[in-house]
Amino acid sequence: AEELAVQVGIRPEYLDRLPHAFSGGQRQRIAIARALSSQPDVIVLDEPTSALDISVQAQILNLLVTLQDNHGLTYVLISHNVSVIRHMSDRVAVMYLGQIVELGEAQQVLTAPAHPY
Structure with missing residues (x-):
């Protein structure tokens, strides 16, 4: 736990604190550490920064x-x-009304979209 805390920028001495004692950014870091704890190959990030x-x-x-x-x-x-998608993504799938309407390299999709969404 200490190693994961350090990797995500949480000081090990904070590990005994209750959730209400952490800021939103610290809580997000803790959520990331929890996701990493199972040593996954893939992590789903659902609006990882929207509340920050x-x-x-x-x-x-x-x-x-x-x-x-x-x-x-x-x-x-x-x-x-x-902006988040541009910073984080190599490939992008764009959904509109519950359907994927465009899929491709991030730069291509973001600079010259083929769908009028």
């Missing part, structure tokens, strides 16, 4: 990139924030 202020969003996204590199992870990222 912009500076904390950047910290969490950079942490996720670092962890992806260090652990060889694949992320399935669900987000409405195009």
Whole structure:
């Protein structure tokens, strides 16, 4: 637990604290550590930064990139924030009305979308 805490930026001495004692960013870091604890190959990130202020969003996204590199992870990222998608994604699937309407390389899909969504 201590090693995972350090990897996500939580000080080991905080491990005995109750959930209400943590900020939103710290809670997100704890959720990431919990996801890593089972040593997965794939992690689903459902709006991982939506409730965080912009500076904390950047910290969490950079942490996720670092962890992806260090652990060889694949992320399935669900987000409405195009900036987050642009920063995090190699490939993008765009859903509209519950259907995938576009799928491809992130740069292509984000700069020249083929669907009028």
